[in-house]
Amino acid sequence: xxxxxxxxxxxxxxxxxxxxxxxxxxxxxxxxxxxxxxxxxxxxxxxxxxxxxxxxxxxxxxxxxxxxxxxxxxxxxxxxxxxxxxxxxxxxxxxxxxxxxxxxxxxxxxxxxxxxxxxxxxxxxxxxxxxxxxxxxxxxxxxxxxxxxxxxxxxxxxxxxxxxxxxxxxxxxxxxxxxxxxxxxxxxxxxxxxxxxxxxxxxxxxxxxxxxxxxxxxxxxxxxxxxxxxxxxxxxxxxxxxxxxxxxxxxxxxxxxxxxxxxxxxxxxxxxxxxxxxxxxxxxxxxxxxxxxxxxxxxxxxxxxxxxxxxxxxxxxxxxxxxxxxxxxxxxxxxxxxxxxxxxxxxxxxxxxxxxxxxxxxxxxxxxxxxxxxxxxxxxxxxxxxxxxxxxxxxxxxxxxxxxxxxxxxxxxxxxxxxxxxxxxxxxxxxxxxxxxxxxxxxxxxxxxxxxxxxxxxxxxxxx
Ligand code: PFF
Numbered sequence: 135x136x137x138x139x140x141x142x143x144x145x146x147x148x149x150x151x152x153x154x155x156x157x158x159x160x161x162x163x164x165x166x167x168x169x170x171x172x173x174x175x176x177x178x179x180x181x182x183x184x185x186x187x188x189x190x191x192x193x194x195x196x197x198x199x200x201x202x203x204x205x206x207x208x209x210x211x212x213x214x215x216x217x218x219x220x221x222x223x224x225x226x227x228x229x230x231x232x233x234x235x236x237x238x239x240x241x242x243x244x245x246x247x248x249x250x251x252x253x254x255x256x257x258x259x260x261x262x263x264x265x266x267x268x269x270x271x272x273x274x275x276x277x278x279x280x281x282x283x284x285x286x287x288x289x290x291x292x293x294x295x296x297x298x299x300x301x302x303x304x305x306x307x308x309x310x311x312x313x314x315x316x317x318x319x320x321x322x323x324x325x326x327x328x329x330x331x332x333x334x335x336x337x338x339x340x341x342x343x344x345x346x347x348x349x350x351x352x353x354x355x356x357x358x359x360x361x362x363x364x365x366x367x368x369x370x371x372x373x374x375x376x377x378x379x380x381x382x383x384x385x386x387x388x389x390x391x392x393x394x395x396x397x398x399x400x401x402x403x404x405x406x407x408x409x410x411x412x413x414x415x416x417x418x419x420x421x422x423x424x425x426x427x428x429x430x431x432x433x434x435x436x437x438x439x440x441x442x443x444x445x446x447x448x449x450x451x452x453x454x455x456x457x458x459x460x461x462x463x464x465x466x467x468x469x470x471x472x473x474x475x476x477x478x479x480x481x482x483x484x485x486x487x488x489x490x491x492x493x494x495x496x497x498x499x500x501x502x503x504x505x506x507x508x509x510x511x512x513x514x515x516x517x518x519x520x521x522x523x524x525x526x527x528x529x530x531x532x533x534x535x536x537x538x539x540x541x542x543x544x545x546x547x548x549x550x551x552x553x554x555x556x557x558x559x560x561x562x563x564x565x566x567x568x569x570x571x572x573x574x575x576x577x578x579x580x581x582x583x584x585x586x587x588x589x590x591x592x593x594x595x596x597x598x
Contacts, residue, residue, distance in 0.1 A: 160366040189395050240525070247292040265433045292460065531591050
């Protein structure tokens with residue numbers, strides 16, 4: 135390889151970019167609503183356990199594979215599996231990752247686009263007018279989803295912003311964007327948390343989140359917490375592997391992995407504190423939890439003083455978080471084309487961006503009742519209807535856990551103890567007890583937990 139691989143400028147650059155990938159719609163949109171559906175408390179505890187037992191070890195493994203191989207998701211397995219059991223078959227894990235990145239980005243960008251519409255509405259005052267009549271807001275939202283031109287427009291704008299960042303590369307594009315987006319995002323969150331402490335619902339929100347009631351915990355909740363830990367940490371599809379391939383050898387992988395997981399968890403919990411404090415401040419019935427972000431929150435925002443500013447800041451926050459995630463999804467696909475086809479970065483980002491944009495149009499127009507596209511239901515459950523529902527179901531419930539399982543097996547059973555140890559201790563120093571602990575988790579605990587998700591998805595699918 136003649137050309138030297140790009141690198142993050144330092145430890146902080148990597149941490150901010152990787153935390154940017156992890157923190158996204160998964161934290162601000164999905165985690166609050168699944169926590170709500172699973173009755174808080176005990177679910178939050180199980181989620182924390184899943185992050186510790188499965189998330190952290192697999193995060194370490196993915197970054198390790200990237201930094202050791204200095205390649206994209208497919209190239210990493212080509213280099214590392216050479217001469218090992220399974221050989222080239224492991225490349226399949228990389229291909230699965232690139233395909234998953236392509237798929238997730240195609241529909242993730244559609245939802246991210248909605249936040250742009252909401253920022254505009256918050257600023258123009260339109261959101262305030264609608265929010266005084268919850269039915270009007272619901273019908274606006276339904277109409278918005280059903281308007282293919284608008285859906286495609288915001289999808290294009292968001293994809294344009296994503297390509298615009300990745301086009302400029304690792305240092306000048308991704309790292310620079312992360313260094314702006316992440317501090318702003320954190321500052322907005324802190325402002326909103328401080329604000330939520332002053333709301334009457336704050337105490338109830340804290341009790342809901344932190345007082346576990348184990349009677350309410352079902353096997354389904356445990357599996358949902360486990361499954362979500364992949365999506366929220368961007369694991370199982372080579373995003374952390376790709377970002378890890380730009381990491382300097384003198385930086386510590388274990389320290390970075392723990393920091394990224396901690397930041398992701400902190401932000402998810404902060405998002406819950408904000409949303410539940412506001413929701414519990416009013417006697418407000420949440421009818422459809424998955425649309426809390428777009429139909430419930432605006433109504434409550436405008437019951438509070440300063441609703442305009444709070445709502446505009448909030449949707450800005452969500453769009454920033456989404457952008458720092460979409461750039462990592464595009465980077466997985468682009469770096470594959472750059473390394474494997476020898477494409478220039480500009481060509482890779484524009485071509486892949488255009489292909490994903492075109493594919494995403496199917497999701498964009500399937501939401502609003504485009505008859506053929508929204509009636510597709512290969513899986514046969516209500517939540518998997520339409521192109522959007524099908525892709526999200528396949529990616530989150532199948533591709534990420536299967537990818538994560540294979541990454542754990544490859545790192546734990548195919549790479550040797552010494553190969554892993556050497557890479558992890560480089561830039562970190564002797565790991566002491568932490569090394570055997572990680573090795574145990576990656577060899578046994580993580581595969582067992584992920585295997586349980588996969589088996590449950592299979593059984594669940596049969597009973598529907
Ligand atoms: N972690 C992101 C979120 O929580 O919204 C989603 C995501 C980004 C998943 C990047 C996978 C990925 F590679």
